[in-house]
Amino acid sequence: LARAAHQGRRYRLGVMGGTFDPIHHGHLVAASEVASKFGLDEVVFVPTGQPWQKRDRVVSLAEDRYLMTVIATASNPRFSVSRVDIDREGDTYTVDTLTDLRRERGDDTDLFFITGADALRQILTWRGAERLFELAHFVGVTRPGVPLTSKDLSHLPSDAVTLLEVPALAISSTDCRDRVRAQQPIWYLVPDGIVQYIAKRGLYPVPGVGVPDDR
Numbered sequence: 001l002a003r004a005a006h007q008g009r010r011y012r013l014g015v016m017g018g019t020f021d022p023i024h025h026g027h028l029v030a031a032s033e034v035a036s037k038f039g040l041d042e043v044v045f046v047p048t049g050q051p052w053q054k055r056d057r058v059v060s061l062a063e064d065r066y067l068m069t070v071i072a073t074a075s076n077p078r079f080s081v082s083r084v085d086i087d088r089e090g091d092t093y094t095v096d097t098l099t100d101l102r103r104e105r106g107d108d109t110d111l112f113f114i115t116g117a118d119a120l121r122q123i124l125t126w127r128g129a130e131r132l133f134e135l136a137h138f139v140g141v142t143r144p145g146v147p148l149t150s151k152d153l154s155h156l157p158s159d160a161v162t163l164l165e166v167p168a169l170a171i172s173s174t175d176c177r178d179r180v181r182a183q184q185p186i187w188y189l190v191p192d193g194i195v196q197y198i199a200k201r202g203l204y205p206v207p208g209v210g211v212p213d214d215r
């Protein structure tokens with residue numbers, strides 16, 4: 001993006017990691033709000049790699065999740081998408097994401113990792129947790145149904161995490177997938193292009209209805 005405009009000061013890069021299966025307006029509002037409050041130059045969305053072992057559910061192909069993220073963010077000049085996690089083999093760890101982005105973007109960039117309250121809760125169980133706070137400042141955004149207070153963060157370094165209230169959007173990817181399977185609408189929960197992409201690719205098929213297995 002327009003780096004030339006930022007000569008003489010450090011570039012402020014937001015990082016929004018997620019499965020994005022599918023990306024929805026909760027993700028986009030959170031990123032937009034953090035960008036505004038923290039004066040970010042750019043927010044890069046980073047879809048996670050394909051889990052080797054499908055744990056409790058089948059995750060859509062990385063390429064579909066990547067393209068949905070591109071479609072949803074394309075109209076915002078400050079939003080971009082990175083392939084670092086989907087091009088790296090194996091499971092995605094945030095410490096690797098941040099290390100790769102830091103290497104790519106150089107030393108004059110400050111990273112702000114944007115994460116929902118649910119994900120922030122697990123922060124210390126993440127691999128490389130001690131290194132995470134050296135790589136980025138963490139911004140925890142509120143999420144309906146997941147209470148989050150500064151007390152929850154009392155075990156973390158005090159300058160490592162900022163909590164931010166964003167307009168509460170009770171939208172989750174899980175609910176969007178369930179709705180598609182139940183043939184209920186997801187219009188206005190996700191961008192229009194995502195509704196159309198899901199239909200075009202036959203993502204989240206109705207149980208019992210056959211889908212070609214060579215997708």
Ligand code: ATP
Nearest residue numbers: 018019020026030115116119143169171172173174
């Ligand atoms: P799933 O239901 O499949 O877990 P999700 O809606 O939680 O999907 P993810 O891709 O897991 O979406 O989330 C990526 C990041 O966005 C996480 O940090 C998550 O906490 C945050 N996030 C997701 N939905 C919201 C929302 N409605 N408001 C604020 N943050 C959100």
Ligand code: MG
Nearest residue numbers: 019118172173
């Ligand atoms: Mg989630």
